Structures are given as structure tokens and as C-alpha cells.
Amino acid sequence: MTNEQGAFFKVIIIGDGAVGKTSICTHITTQEFFADYNLTVGCDFFIKKIYVNNVSVTLQIFDVGGQDHFAKMRPIFADGAKGIFLAFDVTRRDSFYNLEDWYESVKDGLDPRAPKILIATKSDLNTEAEVWKEDIEALKGILRIDAYFDTSSLTGEGVSEAFETMALLLLNRYRPEEYSKSAQKQLFFEGFYRIA
Ligand SMILES: Nc1nc2c(ncn2[C@@H]2O[C@H](COP(=O)(O)OP(=O)(O)OP(=O)(O)O)[C@@H](O)[C@H]2O)c(=O)[nH]1
Ligand SMILES: [Mg+2]
Numbered sequence: 001m002t003n004e005q006g007a008f009f010k011v012i013i014i015g016d017g018a019v020g021k022t023s024i025c026t027h028i029t030t031q032e033f034f035a036d037y038n039l040t041v042g043c044d045f046f047i048k049k050i051y052v053n054n055v056s057v058t059l060q061i062f063d064v065g066g067q068d069h070f071a072k073m074r075p076i077f078a079d080g081a082k083g084i085f086l087a088f089d090v091t092r093r094d095s096f097y098n099l100e101d102w103y104e105s106v107k108d109g110l111d112p113r114a115p116k117i118l119i120a121t122k123s124d125l126n127t128e129a130e131v132w133k134e135d136i137e138a139l140k141g142i143l144r145i146d147a148y149f150d151t152s153s154l155t156g157e158g159v160s161e162a163f164e165t166m167a168l169l170l171l172n173r174y175r176p177e178e179y180s181k182s183a184q185k186q187l188f189f190e191g192f193y194r195i196a
Pocket of ligand 2: 040
């Protein structure tokens with residue numbers, strides 16, 4: 001595995017509407033933050049390149065629209081994903097409890113080795129928190145979560161750490177012949193894409 005070849009992985013981010021999935025993907029790719037809510041129609045995808053120990057890791061992040069209206073499409077977008085972020089809004093307890101159902105709806109399409117990273121969003125609104133440490137510890141056990149991060153797309157807290165950890169876990173879980181970018185013949189540039 002040479003540095004030039006690099007690694008390429010499809011990952012998905014799931015969670016209820018308005019928890020902040022698109023915001024975190026936007027933050028990791030362009031460092032921007034938008035206060036207005038524009039719901040994701042179907043699915044968007046983002047490309048992010050991260051270096052781990054001098055290996056370039058390209059993440060193709062499928063940002064699945066969380067509104068119920070798009071529920072039927074979830075398994076389609078998850079198909080073949082090599083890693084998963086499960087996102088909940090720390091100020092909305094319902095978004096935390098819904099993650100078990102979310103995971104059920106996509107798990108058949110995931111690679112069985114897929115790293116699972118649990119993400120609490122909106123940590124800048126921590127004074128309004130409705131989800132506590134004990135709840136999070138319990139869910140980590142139930143879903144066999146690999147890593148957990150408190151994040152804010154407004155302040156940037158925890159965002160790069162979450163994506164860097166995903167890249168590291170992916171490199172550790174899969175074999176180079178599976179993730180080699182040239183083997184997958186994928187040509188993408190960093191940024192935002194919309195699936196029509
Ligand atoms: N204060 C604060 N607001 C946030 C944060 N992240 C997202 N928001 C706001 O939450 C709202 C929803 O964010 P989105 O990123 O669009 O949510 P989403 O999960 O992509 O929603 P769907 O596309 O419908 O699934 C927007 O108004 C964002 O500005 C955060 O870290 N802090
Ligand atoms: Mg969205």
C-alpha cells in the first residue's frame with residue numbers, strides 16, 4: 001500500500017431529521033456553519049480526505065435524510081457502507097432513543113466489520129441537554145459502539161476527532177486490497193455532492 005494509492009471507503013451518517021448530520025458533514029469538509037435548517041432530500045454525499053500515519057484515506061460520506069418521509073430509502077443508501085456514524089441531538093431525547101430503530105433499518109446493508117461511531121451533536125447547547133452519560137453508556141453496549149464523541153458543528157468541538165477515528169478504525173478493519181482507491185476506480189474531489 002503506497003501513499004499515492006490511498007484508501008477509499010463509503011461511510012454513512014444516520015439519525016433523526018434536524019439532529020445536525022448535514023451540518024457536521026459541512027463542517028468537516030468546508031468548516032462552514034449554517035443556522036438555517038434545510039432538510040436533506042433523500043441523501044447527499046460528501047467527500048473528505050484525511051491522512052492517517054501518512055496514508056490518505058478518502059471518505060465518501062452518505063448523509064441520509066432523516067425525515068420519516070425518506071425512511072424507505074435508508075437501506076438503499078446504506079448498501080455496501082464500510083462504516084457508520086450514528087448521530088443524535090443532545091437536546092432531543094427522542095433522537096437518542098430512535099437510534100436503535102435507525103440501526104435496524106440499515107444494518108443489513110453494512111459490512112459486518114463496519115466501525116460504529118456514536119455522535120452527540122450540538123454540544124454548544126449542553127445546558128439544554130436531555131441525554132445523560134448513563135444513557136449513552138447503555139446504548140454503547142447495546143449497539144456495540146466503537147467510539148463516542150461530543151460534537152458541535154458550531155464550535156467545531158469533536159468533529160475532526162470523530163472523522164479521524166473513523167479513518168483509523170477503517171484502516172485497521174479492512175485489508176489494503178479491499179480499500180485501495182485505484183482498485184475501486186473512484187475519482188472524486190473533496191466537497192459536496194447531491195444525488196439526483
Ligand atoms: N447550535 C447548534 N445548532 C446546530 C448544530 N448542528 C446543527 N445545528 C442546527 O440544526 C438544524 C438542523 O441541522 P441539519 O444539519 O440540517 O440536520 P440534519 O440532521 O441534516 O437534518 P435532515 O437532513 O432533515 O436529516 C440547523 O438549523 C442547524 O443550523 C450544532 O452543533 N449546534
Ligand atoms: Mg441533512
